[in-house]
Every structure is written in structure tokens, then in C-alpha cells.
Amino acid sequence: MSESVRVEVNYDDLIPNNVNLSSDRRLLKALEEWHPGYIDWWKDMGPEGWNDKEVYLRTAVGVDPKGWAVFDHVKMPDYRWGVLLAPKVEGRTIPFGKHKGEPVWEEVPAEYRSMLRRLIVIQGDTEPASVEQQRHLGATAPSLYDMRNLFQVNVEEGRHLWAMVYLLVKYFGKDGREEAKMMLERRSGNDDKPRILGAFNEETPDWLSFFMFTYFTDRDGKMQLESLAQSGFDPLSRTTRFMLTEEAHHMFVGESGVQRVLERTCDAMNEAGISDPYDIEAIRALGVIDLPTIQKKLNFHMSVTHDLFGAELSTNAAAAFEAGLKGRFKEEKLEDDHQLYNETYPVMQVVDGQLVEKDENAIAAINSRLLDDYITDAKGGIKRWNKAIAKLGIDFELKAPHKAFNRKIGQFSDINVTPEGEVVDADTFTANLENYMPSEADLVFINGLMKPCYERGQYAGWIKEPKVGINSQPGDFEYVRLA
Ligand SMILES: [Fe+2]
Ligand SMILES: [Fe+2]
Secondary structure, eight states, rough: OOOOOOOOTTTTSSSSSSSGGGHHHHHHHHHHHHHHHHHHHHHHHHHHHHSSSSEEEEEEOOOTTOOOOOOOOOOOOOOOOOOOOOOOTTBBBBBOOOOOTOOOSSSGGGGGHHHHHHHHHHHHHHHHHHHHHTTGGGGGGSSHHHHHHHHHHHHHHHHHHHHHHHHHHHHHHHHHHHHHHHHHHHTTOOOSSOOOOOOOSSSSOOOHHHHHHIIIIIIHHHHHHHHHHSSSSSHHHHHHHHHHHHHHHHHHHHHHOOOOOHHHHHHHHHHHOOOTTTTHHHHHTSSSOOOOHHHHHHHHHHHHHHHHOOSSSSSHHHHHHHTTHHHHHHHGGGOOOOOOOOOOOEEEEEETTTTEEEEEEEEHHHHHHHHHHHHHHHHHHHHHHHHHHHHHOOOOOOOOOOTTTOSSSGGGGEEEEEETEEEEEEEEOOOOOOOHHHHHHHHHHHHHOOOOOSSSSOOOOSSSSOOSSGGOOOOOOOOOOOO
16 A cells, blocks of 8 residues: 655755654754754765865655656755655554564654664664765766766765654654764774774775775665665654665666776777786786776675674574564565564574584574575676676676675684685685785775866776766766866
């Protein structure tokens, strides 16, 4: 029973919203108090040096799939970060867990208050973290088109922070306001006050990293949002459902970005008559990134993202599922009883130093299952990249690293596994590290290519131009006004 009601949003409000903010003075006041701190954070930690430039951005002004956004040139600090929820589904019931079939909650159930707050805080913390990680990239953008996409992703991550802060402030009183404040205090990579999750404290040093990050790490975001969209706490479900609409663009930026890098490399190899993808020096001399190095970048970003799914067997994840707070990917399409008391799920584990799959209680294995769903989802793009490489006649295939490779969290953190899935001893692993992931020299080489290209319609030599413009704009469109 879904309804598609056109929700009117007043774009001129300080905080555009479809949650009737003006009728809740206390909430409006709390958000208005948070706003200046947010703007300070943005100016401090948002894209460095670009706050006074006009950028062609999409702003969400509604939640109707047919017309939810407007495009316009705007300075980023003036962006309208709004609060938007997907329409309420009348009669919705809790889809899973022990409360399955009961009406969804409109208020926070007292017994799940701290668990729910924690879920929202962890999700919320990732949003500003990625903006912080990407703040230097504007200085080396390969084109105005790419720069605009970076900033679009950044402002939308900012809006996602607003979405989570709205839930905290509206439903969690003083604690929520305190958490909202701390969202602006933690900093990616900071020793004293780091962001909560590891991958969000890594650097995004170059544009290939940015594309890999938006493809692989934003996809973790998608999986988490999909699971939260199932929540029995309806405001969380509606908030995350709308966030997913924006998230799709982030993954497009990643997938098309990596593909354009691959295509440029293959084109350059063909033009120079190089067919061996491992002829690295000759390929690098062409000013493009060789495919084996791209594979190493992929290994790094995908494995770091695997850690975001947490321990394979997790009592916290089990509790959140049982409570009806966080479901599974595509919960409603799964054909089981959605309570899982008698179900098992095969979980890869380490037994006597070897990788074996063992059936485990399906509730305990919720994280493991979400990770597997993530890997399947992520492999789709890798397949499309390989098609693009094959089409250009180069004999090379990108591969997803084994899920036990380079793990810091969970079952596999104590053993050494190659990207191919072979268990090796620590010395072998260390000795081969530079074959698995980018070496210092690889990073220096990539960094050397990161020269800004700000001419309208021009692209840096290591990346191909996009097939179409944003919002069907022509090739020489001024996505960012430099003057
Ligand atoms: Fe996000
Ligand atoms: Fe995102």
C-alpha cells in the first residue's frame, strides 16, 4: 500500500522540510540552534577553498519520484539542507523480528531507546566524515563536471547528517541534542576525536580513491540505509527511504568515474600500441593509470569497506533485528518467516587457521548476510567495468578481493589472506603487500597525475569525458563558476 502524494516543500525556508517543522516550535528552535554550528563545521571542514563559488547543484525539494529536485547554481554554504521523509505508508506494520505484524512505532519504544539512538548516531557519523575525507579534492579536480559531482555528493552527505540530526533532536530529547552536537565535534582521522568507524578515518588522497570510495564505501551506506528503511520505527524508515534516492547518484559517480579511468587507460594503450597491461612503466609514461594499480586500489577500498559490516556473528546486530529496528537487505522480498528463530545461515569462519563455511543461527549472522549481499551488489559494477575493458580489446579482468582479505574487524582479522583467498603466513603477506594494495610509489605516481583541469569541457589526460552531462547539460557547461 504505497501512496505517492506530492509533498509541497517551501524551498525558501531556512530548513526546507516536509515534516511540518513550523508547527513544532520546540523542534524548529533546536534545529535552528544547531544550524550555525553546522555552517561553521561546513566552512571549516567542507570543500576547501570553494565556498564562495557558484556550483550547479541539485537540491531536494520534494519526495515525488517524478520531480523531487531542482538544479541551480548556488554557493555551497547557501545550499538548502532540508529535512525530507518519504511518504507515510498507511497501515504499515513491523516487517520482521519479534514484533512482526504489529503496527509500526511513531515514537521511540522505551525499551529500545539506547539501541535505536546508537544506530542513528553511527549512521549519522559517517555522513560528515566523508565530507571531511574529501575536502582537499576540489584543488585537483580533473574537470568542472567532476568537481561539481564531488560537491553534489558532499552537500548531500551534509543533508544526510541533517536527516539523522532531525531524528535525534525530535525523538531523543536532551541526549539527542547532545549527540547532534558531537556529530560536529568528531573529525575524520583525528587522534582525539575520530569518526566512529575505521573506513571513515582513512584518507581520500586522490580522485581514483574518490571514485572507489563512492562506488564501494557509499554502497555500504546504501546497504545500511536499506536495512534501516525496513525499521519498525517509522520515522527512521521514512527518512532512510528518501536518503536512498540521493545515494543512487553517489554510486553513479563512483561507477562511472572508475569506468572513465579504465576506458582512458585502455584507449591510451591502444593508441600507443601497447597490449600488455603489465607493461606498467610504458603505460604510466602515457600519463594514465595502469590497470594493475587500479586493481590494487580496488582491493584496498573494497576490503576496508568490508570491515564496516562489523563482526560476522554479532549480538548487537541480532538484538537490533529481533527488536525490529534494523532488518535485512530487501527484507520484504525474502521468503522466510522474518523472525528466523529456527533458521540458519552459512557463515565463513576461521577454524584451525583455515577458512570454512559453517551454518550459524541466522539472527546471529545478520551482519554476515548483509556483507554477502553487499559483495553481490558490488560485483555487478566490477562486471560492467570488465565489459568496458574487454570492449576496448585489452586482456585484463578486475576482481573483487576475497572477503577475508585485509580485515581489521571480525573473524578474519587474526589471519592473513591474499586477495585470491589463500591463507598465508604473516611474513608472506607482508612481503607481498605491495602486490595487493597500492605502494607508496603507486600513490606518488597517481598523485603526480592529479593536476586540476578547470577549462570548460576539458578533462585531465587520465580520465575520459562522461557520456552525458548532468541534467542533460552540454559538454562545455559551466558546472562551477570560477569567477
Ligand atoms: Fe549519505
Ligand atoms: Fe553517499
